[in-house]
Amino acid sequence: MPKEPKAKAAKPQKKIPALDMPKRPGTSWNMFFREHMERVKASGKPVVPTVEGVVAAQMWKNLSPEEKQVYQDRYKTNFEEFKQQTKDRLQEMTPAEYKQENQRRQALRDAGKKGLPALKDPNAPKRPLSNFFLFAKDLRESGKYSHLSLKEQSRAFADAWSTLPEAEKTKYTEKNRTAMEAYKIQKATYDAQT
Incomplete structure (x- = not known):
């Protein structure tokens, strides 16, 4: 009896290395726990993380709101720095x-x-607005419909677009065509960088 050919094993995908990005800061609890572990290590006692985790959790529960607020404020400061560093890193990528x-x-x-x-590249070219959205942008900037809710504005813009003469629609079509040609050039330049 002839042997059946073996199915080839799926080739493992090559692991893509992560980019060098800023590290997210630990929470207020993480900061407290790290400080507790450093105190235990400095005292010379043998460190058992599971035991110290229970001890630190109990100490955290017993902290007053003012004492916890110190850690929370440090966390907020660290997190704001992290957000700014991440934003800067994304800009330079x-x-x-x-x-x-x-x-x-x-x-x-x-x-x-x-x-x-x-991730969205903030430096990537943005696709231009369509004919209708260019028209809606003009109407929104005119302020004529500012008293309406967003939903009502959308309906009013759609109604206005459907009754707009073809000559006016052509004006928006031309604006869109010009913007789209410029976008295609920018997009091709951007894609060439990858």
Whole structure:
């Protein structure tokens, strides 16, 4: 009896290295626990993390709100610094780095990791508004519909667009066409960088 050919094993995907990004700061509890562990190590006692975790948790519960507030304020300060450093890092990243990081995140999502959205490059060219949205932008800036809710404004813009003469619609079509040509050039330049 002839042997059946073996199915080839799936080739493991090459792991894409993570980019060098700022590290998210620990929470107020994490800061307290690290300080507690440093005090225990400095005292010379043998360190058993599970035991020290219970001790530190009890100490944390017994802290007054004012004492906890000190840690929470430090966390807020650290977190604001982290956000600014992350923003600065995202601004200086190249299109190739964005592409690499998004490929890495996609591979992790495919493997079941959740909560990893794709990064958007703030320096990437923005797609221009469509004819209708250019028209709606003009209407919104005129202030004529500012007394309406957003939902009512949307309906009013749609009604105004449907009754707009073709000559006026052509004006917005031309604006869109010009903006789209410029966008395509910018997009091609941007894509060439990756």
